[in-house]
Amino acid sequence: MHRVRATTTDLEQALARWLDRLTLRSVLSAEEQQALLSLPGELVAIAPNRDFVRLGERVDRSCLIVSGLAGRFGQTRNGERLITALHLPGDMADLHSVMLPDAANALNALTETVIYRVPHDDFHALGRRFPMLAEAFWRDCMVDAAILSEWALRNGRLPAKARIAHLICELSCRAAVSGSRDGAFDWRLSQIQLADVTGLTSVHANRMLRALREEGAAQIKDRRVEILDWKRLRAIGEFNDQYLQLYTAPEQS
Amino acid sequence: MHRVRATTTDLEQALARWLDRLTLRSVLSAEEQQALLSLPGELVAIAPNRDFVRLGERVDRSCLIVSGLAGRFGQTRNGERLITALHLPGDMADLHSVMLPDAANALNALTETVIYRVPHDDFHALGRRFPMLAEAFWRDCMVDAAILSEWALRNGRLPAKARIAHLICELSCRAAVSGSRDGAFDWRLSQIQLADVTGLTSVHANRMLRALREEGAAQIKDRRVEILDWKRLRAIGEFNDQYLQLYTAPEQS
């Protein structure tokens, strides 16, 4: 973990994406938007497979994912792991820590990842100065909670193949490849990590990926996923993007 | 569903409990506390097994559980259900709907339940007048999210018996029977509902309950659970109450 220079455009892009996420569901004035984009912080590069928030640690900053991919990890006594959240560039991965600074889960870089650490104090200051921003933060956290709730249902009640199909659909939507649904996008998850997201073993995840490939739904190759038949994949995963709240018209409240 | 009279003391108690929940983690002035206790609303009794928030519905009020027990339900295409949250008296079951009014999950009365419907407008007004209350609301939602995250881990990576033991431990803590851990408390969940919480079938939930009874960990009888050996139950369920945030000293921020 070391400080990073020369990626300011990446940072601007990530902040802009987060702003997009917020304005998708909350109404923010130009001044509020500018204040958000001016949040101070520190760019840090994290090596693959390293925690940048450790379990039980008390944190005083939240992490915006600038590039790469991050996961929230839970772990049982005998070392089995479950990933309870995935965070793409433009996600404020642990905004919740502003309210609950004692990390109940570790945050781990699943690939080479660059994060931007923003002090909690600045969120508090911003929220106090602009109540609508405070609302937007709260709302953003609730979207993450809605995703988690969907994951609980998926991992609790869907069979293995459906779980994987569902995840592919979700990441396709969140990566905003949209437009043509039959397309391809970056897939940085190893099969081991995929298994940790879906509550399976990597052996079985592998077999289910094969099944999805053989029936022409989707295939993963060279760190990319190709969606061969969106409708079929969506049907297998019983996927409905409503919970992602992507089309919630923000309302003045 | 009909209006209710004559339970004003129950209501006061439930509001007081919710206030306790909040002040456990947030610092609130006397004025803020009074404002919270004065929240307007409507008392409604819900018959067992009835939804009081329907899937997809747009809601404009949040529900405080006054008495009874409520569950948040997810459902797969072929009708399998999963309960992703349980709410006891004193819980504002869908405070999150203040930020996301489109219900992504149904809320269901698991027993005869009385709720107190508080208009979203009043939360907004309160949050604007008292920023610390807005923070307390946000924080309260994050505690529910932390519980959900733990449930995802439990249902995704623990075997059946451990899942049930874990749930019993959690509800024991949340019901605040505390003090002596080896004790008894109300248990209103049928085995079918227990299975829907833990992602099992009721048949297997039944067998695991028998196992827990036979090894002297806990037993359920006549709508009550008796914890026979707290340490053993806790070990079986790999339970650690940290995620419940019960001992988080509230800090001035």
Next chain:
DNA sequence: CGTTGCCTTGAGCCCCTTCAACGTAAGTGG
């Protein structure tokens, strides 16, 4: 050019499900 991490495939087993039957308690209407 050995090491390391990940993907792939096979064989056998087990936890949990499915299916089915029966018991019990509470409620309901005659």
Next chain:
DNA sequence: CCACTTACGTTGAAGGGGCTCAAGGCAACG
């Protein structure tokens, strides 16, 4: 007070989805 219904709990037998264990392949990397 008694048939009838309904909901829930209990138990057995059999099957399957996913796990475990094991081996081997490939690509990247130092």
